[in-house]
Amino acid sequence: MNNKFGRLAKPYIIWLYIFAVAPAIVMSFLIFTDMEGLDLANLKMTLDNFSQLGEKSTLIAFKNSFLLSVITTAISIVLGYLVAYKLFRSNFKNKFLILVILILPMWSNILLRTEALANIMESNNIVTTFLNKIFNSNITFPQLRGTYFSVVFGLVVTYVPFMIMPIYNSLEKIDRSVEEAALDLGLTEMQKFWKVILPMSSKGIITGSIMVFLPSLSGFAIPKILGSGNIVMIGNVIEELFNNMNYNIGSLLAMIILVVILFSITIVNKVDKEGEMLL
Amino acid sequence: MKKVIIELKNVSLSYDDEPDVPIVDNISLQIYENEFITLLGPSGCGKTTTLRIIAGFQKPTQGQVIIDGKIFNDIPPYARPINTVFQRYALFPHLNVLGNVKIGLKNRPTSYLIDFFGGRDKIEELIKQDKINKGVAEDKIKKASYFEINKKVNQLIDEAAYNALKLVKLDGFENRKIEQMSGGQQQRVAIARAIINRPKILLLDEPLAALDLKLRQNMQYELKEMQRALGITFIFVTHDQEEAMTMSDRIVVMNNGIIQQLGTPEDIYNEPVNGFVANFIGETNIMRGKYLYENHISFLGAEFDCLGYKFEDGEDVDVVIRPEDWDVVPLENAKLIGEVTSCIFKGVHYEICAMFGEQEIMIHAYETPKVGDKIGLKVDPYEIHLMKVAREEPVSDQEGQDNLE
Amino acid sequence: MENNVQNLNDVPVAKLSDYGYRDYHVLAKIWKVVSTILVVVIIFMIYLSILIIALQSFNSSSDVLSFNKFTTYWYTHMFDEPSFATPVRNTFIISVAATLISTLVGTLVAVGIHYSTKRFHQKIMLLNNIPLLNADIVTGISIMLIFSLVMKIPGLEYIFGFPTMLVAHMYFCLPYVILNVLPKLKELDSNMMDAALDLGLKPIRALIKVIVPSIVSGILAGLIFAFTMSFDDFVISYYTTGNGFNNLSIWVYSSIGRKGLRPYVHSFSTLVTFGSMVILLAINFFMGKKGVKNGKKH
16 A cells, blocks of 8 residues: 555656766766767767866866865864754754754855855955944955955855754754763763764764765855955866866866765765755 | 661752642652662652652752762762663663773773772782783882873773673673664663662662563562672662562652652552552552451441551541452351452452442452352451541651551 | 751762862853853854845945945835846746745655655665755756757757756755655654555545645745755756846846946845745744644643
8 A cells, every 4th residue: 555655756766867867977978078068969089088187277176175175164063063062952942943043044145145255355345334434433354355264264154054953963863861871970071072972973973064065165156256266166167167168078077076975975875874964 | 777878858859840840749768778779659750850869860959869978969970979770771872882881980080990990009919910920020020100000990991891791691792782782682781881880879760661571570580689799779760569579678659759658568568558559559459447446447337357557446547458368258257248240360360359339349369250149258357457548638758657667 | 857957967068079070160161151152153154144235235335345325225126127126036936936846746755755665765865865965066067968968859949948947946955855854754653644544545635634734844844945945046057047047146146247236136135034034933933833732732
């Protein structure tokens, strides 16, 4: 009887094959070809695309991407864990409201938000002029736009909510009596945190790290706006290539990112078989 | 005179949102060294809360917790000489069996551990022995370094862990993951994890509730043995009166946050102080009777001899007779004659229900009367137990203890 | 009573130091205050951009970098420029359509996954993570490539635009609905469906009457997630649109390039943020009341 309902999921797997699996096959094909756009009539098989990987600009973009997203992830783990832990410890147990607080900023367009951050990273900006008007002063901010700091700041404040939620979820799953058992066995509050709570919430940290690392690694809007051309990440290179109809090298770089992502997905799937931590 | 190890003095606990509804209501209780005491009562009676107050997980709103002659109200659980076996075991899923057992000792300061394992001299002596065994000449042995002492302490923790696991019959399971263990095995890990710390008091919060009957009976026996072998106080919480009877030196019967009765299993079974205890401990018949004069009582329209109770002449009393204490006799010898309403085979005996006028009586007997038959009953004087007629207010523990004496 | 009090005076109070522990409760209190301040600062940082957008929305000058005078002009003249009104309308059409379809389909798929075999379950959950975790740019390019191939089919040359963007949005919204609904299904009593069927309900009716009401909170959470992701999306929309079909983020992106960002965008954004805050708080209030009712029933 229940198999009838089981059939409801069948079309979805076909959908996933079309949009998630098939493109990867198309891209692997494009890597070995040379043509403009998807001009299948004039395609040539070639291995030349791989030489792009040796280009200095590509290497710098990869270096920037990995470096900045690792730093972003590390900062997000610390800040996100702190917020998640304090929320978990507070009497505020309304998970829906916590969720709302964390996702509400996303209801403003991401580009607008990044623009707004870029704004106050200028030495004279909307806030300084506003304050100067009110207090009749002459405040300026440091010129941060275009620095690594501004890009990391933008990445952290944009993606840290994706760290908080999985950690909060994993903390919520820790049985109260396990914490009591730790205290009962002689562990102080501090030891309880390091020896019991932190390892037991590691699933949330891993899932959250992936949720922060991947978009940081591959994003192109934030480095483009906050880095104002000084800081190029791999997403910017891919965007440029596809804009110039160079699908082949674009696919090559996209495939490299996809490999990192598939690797991450298998990790997520290992630590969290049911996808309980993600949301 | 036995030494008191824990004393609760007028301990009460209520939650902020309902200050008028105490979970634990003015409990006073003395627990002795090396005894097996059980808190028994239905769910919500305050027994687990009492245990949590002793363990330090909850602070009493009123009253004092005195452990080993000191007030412990403000001492956190980790500093109390108490360990707990939790109802759902509460094992650490990220550690293996050995890790779970060792975690308590491993996180203590070295100075504590040195004392725990018999003092610095003893540990230095052990290190010296090791070196001699390795063939180092005795006059060449230097004083043990900090690292050597640390290493030895870790080695002693390992030994203690293996011994604890041996005691709960889990040797060989050291490297198993918790999720690979059955409920009964997890239970044993929880016990090993607690006793390795050599607590003065072990608290057990319904530890057998999740086990199946056969395993539960084995564990009852083993726990009792363990308590004797370790020579420490066990405070056991259960709602299962049979479990309490089997294992305890003394039983504390609780209801509505109040101690109803405190005594040995025999006392509580044979001399319940009120209807709640009588009903909660086994099946029973409670009838209204009249205390005629010394050692004479009348109930169900007949007069009986009784022994050892003192009431006012003519006072109303509650008469308690256990189903197995009735003697079924031929009608001509019977004091009471009733009509059988049901007769059910219970394995060893039959459970017979019969009406005596308005009163239904339950009898455990080997006879098999048919429904509608007349049945004749007699009862020996020493099987008749009398209680004061229950008032509106539940009987407080103080009075309960008075009645016992 | 008197007696007790006298006795207690003789009983020493235990100290932490007697048991080999140091008393850190002063330090713990300081940390509590410091960490609370830190959390407030972090939340403030997450909201910093929103606050700046709000400030910009009241700026009389069109120069985004300098504040001139306080005005509400942009709120009243938000849609005066048709080149802005159209992308906003498109954004809402896409988001609402993608959210509703994804919620309906996603719920059915989740029920399907719940009642399917374990192997199928694991396989589909693995694939389901791809849209969720894949980089937006890779997802965007992937879907674009697929539709570029579809475009080669005669009659489908002009597929890019509304249909492609809708499909793309459904693609990344569905996993959110599924992941929110599945845990609720797992919490259900496994006999509930059998009981309903046993009582003679047809499977579809049983689904609507028995299962859906018990998982409605998960469906709602999925819906909110899906709408948020769809509404916020830029990269995937950017790659899957065409033929002049723009949504808000694409419009903003090109405006940034032309330095043409005008404060009415900020007014609109601020309105949406605070409007949705009110709606979500109302939902929370409504759900909270229901929760209390349910709680009392048990």
